Structure formats: C-alpha cells, structure tokens
Amino acid sequence: MQKFNFLNDYHDGGHPRILSALQAHPAQSSATYGEDIYTKKAIDSIRNEIKNPIADVHFVTGGTIANIIALTSMLKPYESIIAPESSHIHVHEAGAIEAIGHKINTTSTKDGKLTPAKIKSVLDFHQDEHMVRPRVVFISQSTELGTLYSYNELKDLSDFCKNNNLWLYVDGARLGSALTSHHNDITLQEFASLVDAFYIGGTKNGAIAAEAIVLCQSKLQKHFRYIIKQKGALLAKGRFLGIQFQKLFEDQLFYDLGREANKKSVRLSTGIKEAGYDFFVPPMTNQIFPIFPNPLLEILKKEFDFYIWQKITETHTSIRLVTSWNTPDTAIEKFLTTIHSFQRFSDQQ
Numbered sequence: 001m002q003k004f005n006f007l008n009d010y011h012d013g014g015h016p017r018i019l020s021a022l023q024a025h026p027a028q029s030s031a032t033y034g035e036d037i038y039t040k041k042a043i044d045s046i047r048n049e050i051k052n053p054i055a056d057v058h059f060v061t062g063g064t065i066a067n068i069i070a071l072t073s074m075l076k077p078y079e080s081i082i083a084p085e086s087s088h089i090h091v092h093e094a095g096a097i098e099a100i101g102h103k104i105n106t107t108s109t110k111d112g113k114l115t116p117a118k119i120k121s122v123l124d125f126h127q128d129e130h131m132v133r134p135r136v137v138f139i140s141q142s143t144e145l146g147t148l149y150s151y152n153e154l155k156d157l158s159d160f161c162k163n164n165n166l167w168l169y170v171d172g173a174r175l176g177s178a179l180t181s182h183h184n185d186i187t188l189q190e191f192a193s194l195v196d197a198f199y200i201g202g203t204k205n206g207a208i209a210a211e212a213i214v215l216c217q218s219k220l221q222k223h224f225r226y227i228i229k230q231k232g233a234l235l236a237k238g239r240f241l242g243i244q245f246q247k248l249f250e251d252q253l254f255y256d257l258g259r260e261a262n263k264k265s266v267r268l269s270t271g272i273k274e275a276g277y278d279f280f281v282p283p284m285t286n287q288i289f290p291i292f293p294n295p296l297l298e299i300l301k302k303e304f305d306f307y308i309w310q311k312i313t314e315t316h317t318s319i320r321l322v323t324s325w326n327t328p329d330t331a332i333e334k335f336l337t338t339i340h341s342f343q344r345f346s347d348q349q
Contacts, residue, residue, distance in 0.1 A: 032236050067096070069231050078129075
C-alpha cells in the first residue's frame, strides 16, 4: 500500500503548466548556458517583480548548490557564516559549506530565527585573527521550523548587518509559501530591498528542478558566472531552467502554488488543534510541527510518511508535516480522521 506523503513539498513532479511548457519547447538549437531568450525573459520577470532592474539573476538546479555558489561569492577564505543552529546549511547539506572551507558559527533559537542580539554575541566572541571573521548572516524565509520573519524583524537584521559590515543572505527554498502566508506582512519587492542576496525556491513550489539566485548588491555580481561554472552548476541547456521560472512568474503561478500549499496546511493544522493537540512552534506556513503521543505515531506510520522531529517528553514527540500545492484532500481527511479516532478512543479509556 502506498502511503500518503507529508515528508516534503517536492515529492510530486512539476506543475502541469510547467511540464506543458517544457514539453512544448521546440527541439531546434538555442543559445546555451543561460543566454537563451527563455532565461532572459525569466530574468526580466524577476527583476520586474522585485522592482530592481540591475539585480543579477542566475538559475541553478537545487538549493544546496545555490547556497554554495552564493556564499562562495560573499566570503574570503578566512571568513565565516552566522546561522541558526537549525539552519539547512548546518544540518541538512552534508557539510557542503565546510567542504568549501568556511566555518558556520551557529546560535541556538527557539523559533529558527536570528536576532541582532544573537548575531552580536557571535561578533563579540570573534575578536582577532586567531579566529574566523564572521562576514555573512544566513537566514531562511520561511525557516526550517516554518516560521516567518516579519518586515520589522527583517528590517532590524538588515540595518544591523549594514552597520556591522555583514552580508545578509536568505535561503528562499520555501519563499513561495512564506510570501503567501496569512501571517506574512512583506512583499517580494520589500524583501529584496532589505537583503544583499537570496534565492527563490522553485523546486519546492511547482518546478521540477530550478532555483533562482538573486544578487541585489552590485558588489557581488562581478564574475559570478565564473563561480557557477567552477562549482559545476552552469547548465549547458540552461533554457530548461529559464522556462520553468518564466512559467512560475507568468500569471502569478508562483504565488498561487504557495497559497495552495498554505491553504492545505491551514486545514491540516486547524483539524489537529480541534483534536486537542499542540504544536512545537505555532503553524505559519506549509511546514507544521504537531506534538503527538507516541502510540499515535505508530498508528500514523502505517499510512503516512513524515519526519520525526524532536522528542518532547518520554511520552510525546513532535513530527514534521509538509503540504504542497498537490497534497490530496483525501490525505488530509484521512490524517484528521485517524487522529480524531485515536483521541476519542483515548478519552474512553
């Protein structure tokens, strides 16, 4: 029996409109390495969306390589990155950043978010040339816990970084879900104006494999393609990345898919709350972290795939559930029916 998937938001293929656009692509020759008309149109779409005509935009196939390339461009050999302890580059990228020679200075957080105070404590500790020199602040929007930076929080981080000669870089793997959350108060244009560089996640939001690195600061743009090539990410048939992003930003599809993923997540989290269960962090986007009694987890594992997140007590554990634009309604209904049935049974004991 095939289980329902709540493991991630890229379990399915691409959105039909993206698949159709790729299928419709003619077989004749085209300019290579991202110099084609499709990629140029996609770049223009993103520049128009963030209202920055001089932003540099480059397409790659995945989030890890996007982070490696972007961070390489920002760092000298002796410089490091400040990041939350839960950050993707620290936990889930197999030491990719360390492998290119840069230390990650982590700090613990309850909600996956950095603050100026947390960053300052790292700066204060690193005082001389016997240590690494922190240079980049790394955050995610949404975070690894599905939480969001508000406009004011991001503005405070931006101001602090500017005042302390730090680059501010954002992993936007789930930026589509973040921007369309009911809890969000920042537009993509405002977001881009406050950070130095970021990437827009396509793979987790309807694309097959495509991320867009956006360099907002001109100082980061020179010779950036050399880094892409050196890291093995300058795709010869780059038009297939451009086609995906051209379609994502056509008629607001990027936002529609993020909104749909959030809609399904809200339905799931609302039902979990109604069943009387709590969350590790308040649900805000398409990643939610309910806390369930351990016996219930054993029942859920029979029909659903999900990640065990963290042990809360001897009897309760937090799990991660992720919805996408393509999460079936039947999966949500079945999940909620299962937990409600368990709760009723427990109440009768």
